[in-house]
Amino acid sequence: MGSSTRSVCHLTTHLLSLLLTPLQAMLPWDAEDKPGPGWPGKTAVESNQAWPVGQQPANLIAWPREQGRPQSCWKVTLLHDTVEGWPGKCEDLPENLAARGNEHFCEKTCTENPECMAWQFTMDGSCLQGSSLQCHLTGSSSVPLQRAQWLQHGDVRVIRNMTGWDILNLRPLGIGSGASDQATQIEHCRDYCYSLLGCEYWTFAQSGCFAEDPTAQNSAGMPHVAQYPLTLSGASNTSELALTVVAGEFIQHICPAKQSSQDELGGFSFSAVILPKSGPDRFSFFLTVAMTVLATCLVVGCAVFSYWLYLRNSHDEDAAALQKRSICAGSRGDDSEESNEGDVENAELADRERRMKVTSASTPFADRAGSWRYMPVDGGGRSPLPSQENLGPGSVPPPPMHNHSFVNSFNTVGSASSFAKSSHLLSTSAEAPYVDRSPSPQRIL
Numbered sequence: 001m002g003s004s005t006r007s008v009c010h011l012t013t014h015l016l017s018l019l020l021t022p023l024q025a026m027l028p029w030d031a032e033d034k035p036g037p038g039w040p041g042k043t044a045v046e047s048n049q050a051w052p053v054g055q056q057p058a059n060l061i062a063w064p065r066e067q068g069r070p071q072s073c074w075k076v077t078l079l080h081d082t083v084e085g086w087p088g089k090c091e092d093l094p095e096n097l098a099a100r101g102n103e104h105f106c107e108k109t110c111t112e113n114p115e116c117m118a119w120q121f122t123m124d125g126s127c128l129q130g131s132s133l134q135c136h137l138t139g140s141s142s143v144p145l146q147r148a149q150w151l152q153h154g155d156v157r158v159i160r161n162m163t164g165w166d167i168l169n170l171r172p173l174g175i176g177s178g179a180s181d182q183a184t185q186i187e188h189c190r191d192y193c194y195s196l197l198g199c200e201y202w203t204f205a206q207s208g209c210f211a212e213d214p215t216a217q218n219s220a221g222m223p224h225v226a227q228y229p230l231t232l233s234g235a236s237n238t239s240e241l242a243l244t245v246v247a248g249e250f251i252q253h254i255c256p257a258k259q260s261s262q263d264e265l266g267g268f269s270f271s272a273v274i275l276p277k278s279g280p281d282r283f284s285f286f287l288t289v290a291m292t293v294l295a296t297c298l299v300v301g302c303a304v305f306s307y308w309l310y311l312r313n314s315h316d317e318d319a320a321a322l323q324k325r326s327i328c329a330g331s332r333g334d335d336s337e338e339s340n341e342g343d344v345e346n347a348e349l350a351d352r353e354r355r356m357k358v359t360s361a362s363t364p365f366a367d368r369a370g371s372w373r374y375m376p377v378d379g380g381g382r383s384p385l386p387s388q389e390n391l392g393p394g395s396v397p398p399p400p401m402h403n404h405s406f407v408n409s410f411n412t413v414g415s416a417s418s419f420a421k422s423s424h425l426l427s428t429s430a431e432a433p434y435v436d437r438s439p440s441p442q443r444i445l
Helices: 003-024 044-049 103-111 182-195 279-356 416-431
Strands: 076-081 118-122 127-130 145-153 155-161 171-174 201-205 208-211 213-217 247-254
Touching (some): 103 118, 103 127, 103 145, 145 182, 182 201, 182 247
Antiparallel strands (some): 118 127, 118 145, 155 247, 171 208
């Protein structure tokens, strides 16, 4: 291939590397996207620069949303169930009147609502749904429960351990209920944040559990939401509360792409071809498909163009070689044509001479003398043709005579050489004495 083909291939490779860069870049929900030691910084710029992607992930950036509202996620994890011994006596849960008297519908509506942490169905048919840290009471309740569950929607990615940090504007939830040891209390605090979709920060200090809760408001009428991006003005590791924080996390809620189970066709899985409904996985899917199609088109286009250049160069080389051979063959062809024409003429001349050659083969002209075909030679060298007068009885008359030359009357037709040979024979006969050659007269073929 020529230099132009190599240039095209190099350009295609460069374009592919640029196109595939977004696929190789880290996304806000990747496990490796964690802040460096400079986070939280003094300013928002410093805090964002501490992240590999150049910005702190926004809340629910990895969750499907429609018109600003979080959508249902296919993955729901059961954290606690009254069937397994969990008390399930959550306090302050509002009633869902649409599901009253129907336990199955009460469970279904909470499972499909990402903002529903727990549900209860009482013996009198009431359906209670919502969020509460006080769900581990062991005492009796005024209304006996028929069934209750604590759910977690989607997955949770722990971004950073926040032990020793005081995150401002978190909702204080207290110690909780149903647990006397600190480890269980920390677990309940963590489960609360894991189950509450809007919660990204939770800490546990000596005074109890603190969690981010956009559904609740503080004394100023503002929701309990942490600063974004988090800076040293919205968090502290030197305050009195920070010194008592023994556990805490900065987490991210993620709705993962749905993975279908392997079917019965030899264990083959079709999960790779399932289109995510929404969220970051849907964005990644379309980005990957678009980049793959574009890269494939560039590779195929480069291959076709290179092959076209190769064919064109080959055709030019073949045409040049053919023209060169034609020029060489043409210079030799002129001489060959002249030589061939001379050979043909010589062959024709030789053929005519062979056909018109005068031989001395002995073949009688006639059976007897007196025939017009009998040609005796007199002593004077004359060979008069027989006439009608000197024909004897029974002789064959000669053909009608015209005013022809001697050569034509003698039936000599052909080349000059045959005429010369005939003249030589006649001149030789004129000098020789008369000889009777009737038994074997000469003939001319």
